[in-house]
Amino acid sequence: MRRGEYCLIAPDVVLGRDVQVFHFVNLYGCEIGDGTRIGSYVEIQRGARVGRNCKVSSHSFVCEGVEIGDEVFVGHGVNFINDKYPRAANADGTLQTDSDWTPQRTTVGRGASIGTGATILGGVSVGAGATVGAGAVVTRDVPAGATVAGNPARIIRNDERGTMKD
Amino acid sequence: MRRGEYCLIAPDVVLGRDVQVFHFVNLYGCEIGDGTRIGSYVEIQRGARVGRNCKVSSHSFVCEGVEIGDEVFVGHGVNFINDKYPRAANADGTLQTDSDWTPQRTTVGRGASIGTGATILGGVSVGAGATVGAGAVVTRDVPAGATVAGNPARIIRNDERGTMKD
Amino acid sequence: MRRGEYCLIAPDVVLGRDVQVFHFVNLYGCEIGDGTRIGSYVEIQRGARVGRNCKVSSHSFVCEGVEIGDEVFVGHGVNFINDKYPRAANADGTLQTDSDWTPQRTTVGRGASIGTGATILGGVSVGAGATVGAGAVVTRDVPAGATVAGNPARIIRNDERGTMKD
Numbered sequence: 001m002r003r004g005e006y007c008l009i010a011p012d013v014v015l016g017r018d019v020q021v022f023h024f025v026n027l028y029g030c031e032i033g034d035g036t037r038i039g040s041y042v043e044i045q046r047g048a049r050v051g052r053n054c055k056v057s058s059h060s061f062v063c064e065g066v067e068i069g070d071e072v073f074v075g076h077g078v079n080f081i082n083d084k085y086p087r088a089a090n091a092d093g094t095l096q097t098d099s100d101w102t103p104q105r106t107t108v109g110r111g112a113s114i115g116t117g118a119t120i121l122g123g124v125s126v127g128a129g130a131t132v133g134a135g136a137v138v139t140r141d142v143p144a145g146a147t148v149a150g151n152p153a154r155i156i157r158n159d160e161r162g163t164m165k166d
Numbered sequence: 167m168r169r170g171e172y173c174l175i176a177p178d179v180v181l182g183r184d185v186q187v188f189h190f191v192n193l194y195g196c197e198i199g200d201g202t203r204i205g206s207y208v209e210i211q212r213g214a215r216v217g218r219n220c221k222v223s224s225h226s227f228v229c230e231g232v233e234i235g236d237e238v239f240v241g242h243g244v245n246f247i248n249d250k251y252p253r254a255a256n257a258d259g260t261l262q263t264d265s266d267w268t269p270q271r272t273t274v275g276r277g278a279s280i281g282t283g284a285t286i287l288g289g290v291s292v293g294a295g296a297t298v299g300a301g302a303v304v305t306r307d308v309p310a311g312a313t314v315a316g317n318p319a320r321i322i323r324n325d326e327r328g329t330m331k332d
Numbered sequence: 333m334r335r336g337e338y339c340l341i342a343p344d345v346v347l348g349r350d351v352q353v354f355h356f357v358n359l360y361g362c363e364i365g366d367g368t369r370i371g372s373y374v375e376i377q378r379g380a381r382v383g384r385n386c387k388v389s390s391h392s393f394v395c396e397g398v399e400i401g402d403e404v405f406v407g408h409g410v411n412f413i414n415d416k417y418p419r420a421a422n423a424d425g426t427l428q429t430d431s432d433w434t435p436q437r438t439t440v441g442r443g444a445s446i447g448t449g450a451t452i453l454g455g456v457s458v459g460a461g462a463t464v465g466a467g468a469v470v471t472r473d474v475p476a477g478a479t480v481a482g483n484p485a486r487i488i489r490n491d492e493r494g495t496m497k498d
Contacts (some may be wrong), residue, residue, distance in 0.1 A: 006190075006356075024190055024207075024356055026206050028407065035427055040356065040358050040375055047272075053426075054420050055420045058393055059243075059373070059375075061225060071425060075411075075418040076393045077391075079283050081282050088239040089277070093237060095201055095219045103422050113418050129416075135451040135483055151301055151483045172356075192372050209391075226436065227390055227448075236423055251463075252405045255403035261369070274387050285449035318481075
C-alpha cells in the first residue's frame, strides 16, 4: 500500500494489494479491492465496498450500503446517499442513531463512470459500463451502458438499445 | 465533547454539551448547540450558529450569516452562501476584505432536512420541518413543511397546504 | 506567505508574494499568483495555474489543464474537470495512468466569478468578468460578461450584448 499524509485508516478496513491512498483520507469499516486508488479528502464508511482497479477521486463520500464493482471511476466531489428521509432527530427530539434506520443499498456495476459532482440517491443501481454525467443527480436506476445527465438525471444516450431517449 | 483527529477548533468557538466533532474539522467563531454532531471535513465560519441535536454531515460548509435551528439535518457536501455577487477583487484591483460586503442572512427552521449536495443561496429562509432534496439549488424561501428539489429548486410537495405546486 | 495548519505544499509549487493558504490544503506542481487566497480543503493539481488576487474557496478542486486569470473568485466546493470520458481502467483492465489521456484545457478570464457548488466541464472557456451561478454545471463556453445558471448552465444575462437569452 502507498499511503499519503494525515490519513485515518481504521484497523477494521480491509485493503487489497497495491492500494494507493492519498492525503487527508478517512476510511473505516470498509473494503477496498486490489489496485484501487483513493483520492485526498475521501471518506468511505463502514460496510461500503469498493472493487478492484477503481479510482475514487478527491472530496468524494461513499456511505454504508454502497457496493462499487471493479474498474469503476468515481469523479471528484461525488456523494452517495443511503437514507431516503434523513432527519437529525426522532419525533421525541432525541438524536437519531444507527438503530433508527436501515441504510438503503446502492450498487455500481463494473466499469461504470460517475462524473464529478454527481449525487447518487440511495437504493439505485448504476449498471455496468454506464456513464453518469458531471453534476447529475441520479434518482432512478441507470441501465447498463447508458449515459445519464441533469437534475434529475435523464438518459441522454443508451448504447445498449441503440436509441436516444429523453 | 468527543473530538476527532486533525481538528481545528478555535478558542472562540462556543460548544454546547455533548457535542461530537469528527475528523479534519475547521471551526472558528461559531456556536454549536448541545448534542450536535459535526462530520469530517466540515468548516463552520465565524458568526454562524448551529442549534441543538443537529447533524452536519461530512464535507459541508456553513458560512457567516447562517443560523440553523434545533434538530436540523444537513447532508454531505452541502454549501451555504452569503454573498449575492461574489468577486475576488474590487474595481481598483485590490483584494476584497470583510469590510467590502455585508453577509446575507440565511435561516433554517427546526427539524428541517437539507439533502446531500444541496446549495443554499444567501438570504433565503428554509422553514421548520422542510425538506430540501439532494442536489437542489435553493434560490428562494422554502415554506415550513414543504419539499423542494431541482436546479433551481421548486416545491414538489407542500405538506402544510396539502397541495402540489410548481 | 501565510500558511495554515495541516497543509501539504509540494516543493515544486510556485507561489507568488503574499499568498495565503488556509488549512488542510493539498498543492502540487501548480502556480499561484501574488496575493491569492487558497481556502481550506482545496486541492490544486500539477500544471494548473491560478492568477493574482484570486480567491479559491474551501473544498474546491482545480485540476491539471486549468488556467485561472487574475482577480477570479472561485466559490466553495467548485470542481473543474479535464477528461471528457473518464474511466478507471483501459479495455484490458489495467488501471489508466497519466499517459492514457491528454487533459483538456479550461480557461477562466480575468475578474470572473464561479459560484459555489459549480461544476466546470473540461475544455470550456469562461470569459472575463463572467458569472457562473451557484450549482451551475457548465458544459459550454461562457461569453465575457455573461451570467449563466442551471444544469446544464444557460445564459440568463448577457451584459456584453445587452440582451436576455435563454
